[in-house]
Amino acid sequence: MKKSRKYFLLSAIGVALFLNVLAWKSSAFCDFYVSHIFPIWLNTYGKWTSKFPFSVGEMMIVLAVTLLSIFVMLGLVAVIFLFVKKWKEKKHSLSETYNKNYKRYLSIYKADSLIFANILVAVMWIMTLNCFVLYHCSTFEEKYWDTVTGEEEYTVEELGALRDFVVTRVNQYAKMMERDEHGLIVYDGSMEETAILAMQNLGKEYPQLEGFYTTPKKIAASEFLSQQYMKGYYFPFSLEANYNDVMYIISKPATMCHELAHTKGFIYEDEANLIAFLACLHSDDPAFQYSGYLSVLTYIENDFLRSIDYNKEIYNSHVKISAQVQKDRVFLTEDAWSEVEKKAVISTKTLKKASDAFTNTTLVLNGVEQGSASYGEVVGLLMDYYICMDDDRLQTEYMVKSE
Numbered sequence: 560m561k562k563s564r565k566y567f568l569l570s571a572i573g574v575a576l577f578l579n580v581l582a583w584k585s586s587a588f589c590d591f592y593v594s595h596i597f598p599i600w601l602n603t604y605g606k607w608t609s610k611f612p613f614s615v616g617e618m619m620i621v622l623a624v625t626l627l628s629i630f631v632m633l634g635l636v637a638v639i640f641l642f643v644k645k646w647k648e649k650k651h652s653l654s655e656t657y658n659k660n661y662k663r664y665l666s667i668y669k670a671d672s673l674i675f676a677n678i679l680v681a682v683m684w685i686m687t688l689n690c691f692v693l694y695h696c697s698t699f700e701e702k703y704w705d706t707v708t709g710e711e712e713y714t715v716e717e718l719g720a721l722r723d724f725v726v727t728r729v730n731q732y733a734k735m736m737e738r739d740e741h742g743l744i745v746y747d748g749s750m751e752e753t754a755i756l757a758m759q760n761l762g763k764e765y766p767q768l769e770g771f772y773t774t775p776k777k778i779a780a781s782e783f784l785s786q787q788y789m790k791g792y793y794f795p796f797s798l799e800a801n802y803n804d805v806m807y808i809i810s811k812p813a814t815m816c817h818e819l820a821h822t823k824g825f826i827y828e829d830e831a832n833l834i835a836f837l838a839c840l841h842s843d844d845p846a847f848q849y850s851g852y853l854s855v856l857t858y859i860e861n862d863f864l865r866s867i868d869y870n871k872e873i874y875n876s877h878v879k880i881s882a883q884v885q886k887d888r889v890f891l892t893e894d895a896w897s898e899v900e901k902k903a904v905i906s907t908k909t910l911k912k913a914s915d916a917f918t919n920t921t922l923v924l925n926g927v928e929q930g931s932a933s934y935g936e937v938v939g940l941l942m943d944y945y946i947c948m949d950d951d952r953l954q955t956e957y958m959v960k961s962e
Contacts, residue, residue, distance in 0.1 A: 601773070636668075721945055733849065742886065751775045761834070775819065786903060830937075856884075
């Protein structure tokens with residue numbers, strides 16, 4: 560490797576590390592970056608990736624796995640060449656031809672290693688600029704909710720009121736959905752376009768959400784995603800919001816909005832959950848509104864059950880979740896799960912365990928102490944939104960018209 564190239568790579572790594580340290584130390588730097596610099600990537604590169612009808616990020620993953628496999632194979636061949644060379648030297652049978660071939664292959668492998676090193680540095684920079692820095696920005700509450708301190712405590716009664724409010728809404732919306740002969744929800748229209756409009760509409764209230772949005776893309780390997788129990792993901796390398804196309808249709812609106820929130824710099828999962836919820840409710844589309852309420856129902860339900868120590872008598876005194884809502888609270892339909900398992904190469908249990916470990920580790924390394932449990936922190940944000948900011952929201956906002 561030439562010295563100039565070596566110094567360039569080391570300098571690039573050094574600057575990237577400096578940016579990460581600065582991000583950990585200064586939320587002001589991160590806020591400036593996400594407000595003034597990050598949108599540049601979205602409004603240029605993001606617009607370009609949006610032009611493709613498929614997930615560019617997914618194709619990048621396939622390419623990355625392919626290149627990594629090739630590099631590993633080349634490395635194994637290099638090791639074999641070296642062992643054979645050492646063996647021949649001991650036997651005094653090393654021919655000039657073999658030695659030339661060994662040197663020729665070694666030079667090729669070194670060139671490939673340089674390319675691989677450049678790719679790794681590029682990955683480091685992209686992850687820093689499009690992901691890592693975002694973890695250290697001011698929170699959604701700090702930016703927009705001046706009346707919230709982050710130290711509020713709520714009573715079991717207040718949590719129960721929020722829970723009953725959401726349950727009442729999902730019960731009402733479940734009756735409004737168009738369904739097929741099997742009782743499954745059907746949707747006529749473009750969810751992707753509606754999701755973008757919903758997010759832009761929410762941007763009128765929260766400026767960071769204004770402007771251009773990349774087009775949500777379905778994942779071709781949605782069955783593989785389903786085995787990990789993943790509804791979608793934000794891909795920093797393409798600035799795309801990707802979603803699982805196999806999951807039950809009513810989960811898609813909230814998932815699209817959740818992933819789109821990440822493309823606007825809100826990287827925390829609880830904040831993305833809140834933003835998705837609010838965006839769906841700001842939409843004029845009943846399916847989106849239903850999806851928004853459903854997206855937080857399980858989190859609220861779990862917190863409420865824990866708060867009453869799973870007391871059946873207390874639980875039964877509250878609003879009951881309708882049978883139809885219970886049917887809609889599925890990740891995949893039975894038929895979809897059957898198809899997923901038929902195509903599975905690795906067992907779902909093994910894949911999910913590995914995926915959970917990876918997600919949890921990634922979040923913790925980026926300063927999210929709760930790890931995967933941070934998704935459920937949206938309940939606290941909802942309590943702040945409905946109770947701390949306005950005591951009357953539970954009774955007055957987003958009322959559903961009865962049929």
